[in-house]
Amino acid sequence: xxxxxxARPSTDDLAIEVTGLVKDFGATRALDGLDLSxxxxxxxxxLGPNGSGKSTTIRVLLGLLRINGGTARLLGGDPWRDxxxxxxxxxxxxxxxxxxxxxxxxxxxxxxxxxxGDLDPTRRAELLDRFELDPSKKxxxxxxxxxxxxxxxxxxxxxxxxxxxDEPTSGLDPLMxxxxxxCVREVRHEGRTVLLxxxxxxxxxxxxxxxxxxxxxxxxxxxxxxxLRHLTRTTVTAETSRPADDLASxxxxxxxxxxxxxxxxxxxxxxxxxxxxxxxxxxxKSLVSHxxxxxxxxxxxxxxxxxxx
Amino acid sequence: MSRFTGTTTIVRLVLRRDRVRLPVWLxxxxxxxxxxxxxxxxxYDTPAERLAYERTTGSSGAAIAxxxxxxxxxxxxxxxxxxxxQVSIIGISLMTIxxxxxxxxxxxxxxxxxxxxxxxxxxxxxxxxxGLVMAAASALTGAGLAATMIGxxxxxxxxxxxxxxxxxxxxxxxxxxxxxxxxxxxxxGAVGLSLTMLGVLYGLRAVGDVNDSFVTWLSPIxxxxxxxxxxxxxxxxLTLALCxxxxxxxxxxxxxxxxxxxxxxxxxxxxxxxxxxxxxxPLGLAARMQRGALIGWAVGIGALGAVYGSFxxxxxxxxxENPELKKYFEQAAGDVTITDAYFGIVLLFTALVAxxxxxxxxxxLRTEEAETRAEQLLATPVSRWHWTLSWLAVTVTGTVAVLxxxxxxxxxxxxxxxxxxxxxxxxxxxxxxxxxxALVLGGVAFALFGWLPRAAGFAWAGVVACFVxxxxxxxxxxxxxxxxxxxxxxxxxVPSVELDALPLLAIAAVAALLxxxxxxxxxxxxxxxx
Numbered sequence: 154x155x156x157x158x159x160a161r162p163s164t165d166d167l168a169i170e171v172t173g174l175v176k177d178f179g180a181t182r183a184l185d186g187l188d189l190s191x192x193x194x195x196x197x198x199x200l201g202p203n204g205s206g207k208s209t210t211i212r213v214l215l216g217l218l219r220i221n222g223g224t225a226r227l228l229g230g231d232p233w234r235d236x237x238x239x240x241x242x243x244x245x246x247x248x249x250x251x252x253x254x255x256x257x258x259x260x261x262x263x264x265x266x267x268x269x270g271d272l273d274p275t276r277r278a279e280l281l282d283r284f285e286l287d288p289s290k291k292x293x294x295x296x297x298x299x300x301x302x303x304x305x306x307x308x309x310x311x312x313x314x315x316x317x318x319d320e321p322t323s324g325l326d327p328l329m330x331x332x333x334x335x336c337v338r339e340v341r342h343e344g345r346t347v348l349l350x351x352x353x354x355x356x357x358x359x360x361x362x363x364x365x366x367x368x369x370x371x372x373x374x375x376x377x378x379x380x381l382r383h384l385t386r387t388t389v390t391a392e393t394s395r396p397a398d399d400l401a402s403x404x405x406x407x408x409x410x411x412x413x414x415x416x417x418x419x420x421x422x423x424x425x426x427x428x429x430x431x432x433x434x435x436x437x438k439s440l441v442s443h444x445x446x447x448x449x450x451x452x453x454x455x456x457x458x459x460x461x462x
Numbered sequence: 463m464s465r466f467t468g469t470t471t472i473v474r475l476v477l478r479r480d481r482v483r484l485p486v487w488l489x490x491x492x493x494x495x496x497x498x499x500x501x502x503x504x505x506y507d508t509p510a511e512r513l514a515y516e517r518t519t520g521s522s523g524a525a526i527a528x529x530x531x532x533x534x535x536x537x538x539x540x541x542x543x544x545x546x547x548q549v550s551i552i553g554i555s556l557m558t559i560x561x562x563x564x565x566x567x568x569x570x571x572x573x574x575x576x577x578x579x580x581x582x583x584x585x586x587x588x589x590x591x592x593g594l595v596m597a598a599a600s601a602l603t604g605a606g607l608a609a610t611m612i613g614x615x616x617x618x619x620x621x622x623x624x625x626x627x628x629x630x631x632x633x634x635x636x637x638x639x640x641x642x643x644x645x646x647x648x649x650x651g652a653v654g655l656s657l658t659m660l661g662v663l664y665g666l667r668a669v670g671d672v673n674d675s676f677v678t679w680l681s682p683i684x685x686x687x688x689x690x691x692x693x694x695x696x697x698x699x700l701t702l703a704l705c706x707x708x709x710x711x712x713x714x715x716x717x718x719x720x721x722x723x724x725x726x727x728x729x730x731x732x733x734x735x736x737x738x739x740x741x742x743x744p745l746g747l748a749a750r751m752q753r754g755a756l757i758g759w760a761v762g763i764g765a766l767g768a769v770y771g772s773f774x775x776x777x778x779x780x781x782x783e784n785p786e787l788k789k790y791f792e793q794a795a796g797d798v799t800i801t802d803a804y805f806g807i808v809l810l811f812t813a814l815v816a817x818x819x820x821x822x823x824x825x826x827l828r829t830e831e832a833e834t835r836a837e838q839l840l841a842t843p844v845s846r847w848h849w850t851l852s853w854l855a856v857t858v859t860g861t862v863a864v865l866x867x868x869x870x871x872x873x874x875x876x877x878x879x880x881x882x883x884x885x886x887x888x889x890x891x892x893x894x895x896x897x898x899x900a901l902v903l904g905g906v907a908f909a910l911f912g913w914l915p916r917a918a919g920f921a922w923a924g925v926v927a928c929f930v931x932x933x934x935x936x937x938x939x940x941x942x943x944x945x946x947x948x949x950x951x952x953x954x955x956v957p958s959v960e961l962d963a964l965p966l967l968a969i970a971a972v973a974a975l976l977x978x979x980x981x982x983x984x985x986x987x988x989x990x991x992x
Contacts, residue, residue: 212837215841217837218989219986219987237843240842240844245841250834250838251833253835254648255750255751256737257732257735259737260737261737263736263741264737265842267737267742267743268743287732288735288736289733290732291731291732291733304838
């Protein structure tokens with residue numbers, strides 16, 4: 154199910170606009186017609202399982218990889234041709250942070266900041282404090298989480314208008330995850346744009362205005378969380394006076410399960426009304442319904458695709 | 463679960479990971495030693511020739527310092543040992559140090575050891591496994607050496623003893639590397655520590671051998687050479703060496719129980735919490751990244767140059783005392799002096815070794831890319847052009863510096879011996895004529911990096927080819943057209959040949975073309991990360 158946004162925003166509002174992106178590595182097709190649009194000033198969640206093409210997409214956006222088909226625009230420019238000028242306006246945290254082993258964390262932050270040209274010393278000091286990072290340790294002795302903090306501080310201490318973060322919190326502990334979320338909210342408050350690739354759905358639910366879910370190099374869902382929820386199914390658990398035997402034959406109802414007199418099923422949002430009306434004729438004794446969590450959306454999307462494939 | 467559960471599995475893992483690396487090491491070591499041994503045969507067939515060798519090379523302090531105790535030099539076997547020792551000692555030590563640390567400290571640093579230890583694996587299994595593989599590799603190297611020596615007609619007893627002694631040295635440095643792997647927290651530190659040990663032990667035996675004193679016996683290398691192959695043929699010093707190995711292994715085992723996995727006994731020191739202004743540019747960063755390697759190479763090449771420079775007098779004496787050799791030199795070198803002919807050859811050799819810096823410096827670009835550090839740099843406003851050319855600027859400057867230091871060291875040593883201060887300048891300039899040739903090989907590495915990044919390591923094949931052509935071309939009777947491919951052959955053999963700027967400019971132009979080709983390729987291609 155691919156969802157087109159109700160009103161397509163004009164190109165000027167888009168920080169990232171990718172359509173039909175194709176990228177091959179030899180015989181392997183990593184991106185297969187991927188679409189992604191990120192509006193100015195939003196935090197956009199970029200979800201997908203391992204190997205689905207998130208990092209490849211990001212590397213295309215950074216001008217590190219050439220594309221084989223489709224179009225990619227970044228802040229109104231061509232990510233490959235205009236790479237160096239565009240990079241003045243973006244900050245990047247890679248998924249796998251490898252630092253220069255003989256430099257200290259503080260030196261790495263300064264190198265990356267000075268090369269971009271807009272390191273804010275006050276912010277740098279404040280972020281080191283908030284992330285509890287010792288900048289005088291040699292990079293080679295940092296753990297994965299600390300290496301990620303180095304890259305995060307370097308990116309967040311800049312005034313870049315677009316932040317591209319590739320699974321930036323996979324090595325952080327829950328306290329630091331909280332600090333990270335605060336920082337991202339501040340960035341959004343300043344009107345800056347964030348592309349956040351993540352595995353942590355709670356983080357995406359907490360931070361993102363809109364999300365794109367990709368699988369096997371293709372966008373399978375995209376939109377605001379509300380839109381996605383609306384366009385998918387609601388889970389209903391009910392207990393009725395008379396048995397609801399014919400429920401499965403109703404349009405839009407799937408996954409009917411019965412346990413101890415309770416009935417549980419999923420129903421398409423469009424058919425929710427009909428299903429509830431049917432139950433009410435059977436005498437509802439209890440009813441619980443909840444919209445899908447992002448996790449369910451995510452799992453369902455992949456579950457379906459796996460079944461179909 | 464015993465302490466050694468899983469050893470055979472790890473042996474197979476090591477062999478699988480090194481299925482290319484290990485055979486390459488073994489083939490190059492035995493090949494190099496074999497060619498050196500074969501080259502000696504036929505040169506000293508008569509007792510008079512051997513006597514001349516013993517009186518000249520064999521009594522030169524510099525030669526003894528480099529090669530070992532001058533024993534049995536009245537036999538062809540003894541002369542072969544004296545000629546081969548330098549290569550065999552350094553070669554087998556480097557092989558065992560690099561391979562041992564690759565499977566111990568480097569693995570631990572990368573977290574692979576943790577992964578293995580979490581499985582069903584005895585606490586000492588991984589160390590036992592690499593020990594077994596290195597013992598087998600050392601034995602094979604020793605056997606190959608012995609077989610070559612027997613093959614060229616040397617007595618079996620001495621050949622087997624020399625091969626065994628060389629293999630024992632491999633074991634010694636395996637265990638030294640095992641200790642270093644426990645002490646240092648990082649692979650680079652462990653490599654540095656092991657190489658320092660190699661230098662110290664080599665130096666100790668050199669001091670002992672030159673003065674014919676007990677100091678030789680303070681170094682395990684001295685014990686291994688103390689077998690006096692083809693002379694007394696003593697086996698007992700090897701028992702000393704085996705006791706040393708047992709003791710070092712036990713020490714390494716004890717050290718493992720004194721530390722946590724992932725840490726070393728020496729923790730790394732904190733550094734500056736802030737980057738200097740200078741570090742914030744691609745050039746500054748490249749200089750900082752290559753600083754350590756550059757200093758190491760400059761010291762090493764400087765030492766090599768100083769040794770060769772101090773040999774100058776010995777060469778003169780050697781040739782003057784040996785009329786046949788004098789005739790040979792006069793024929794080969796025409797009207798140049800013997801020392802000029804000598805320096806022509808050693809400057810070429812030094813340049814070939816120093817090219818190792820140039821190529822490894824260029825290839826670090828590939829490491830930066832593969833380990834995703836380049837990705838972070840190139841995500842800033844730094845262009846690919848800017849990044850690579852800044853790095854290459856350091857490579858070029860470093861090449862000039864390393865060759866300059868080597869030439870200046872040789873010149874200074876020779877100036878002191880010959881009381882001719884002008885030698886400092888002339889030998890330095892002569893050594894610097896190899897800068898364009900070294901840069902051609904660096905250019906090959908960069909062109910490979912630009913177009914075939916995964917195959918960039920093959921640039922080393924170019925260095926090996928130039929080495930074979932320059933050092934053994936006559937021995938192998940290579941055709942001229944093949945030898946002409948080496949930029950080192952195209953460089954005038956100063957000071958034994960007049961300096962001609964034209965070939966140097968042509969070679970520099972080739973290097974520039976290769977660099978331009980590499981830059982073009984790199985600007986067009988994807989970043990390739992592992």
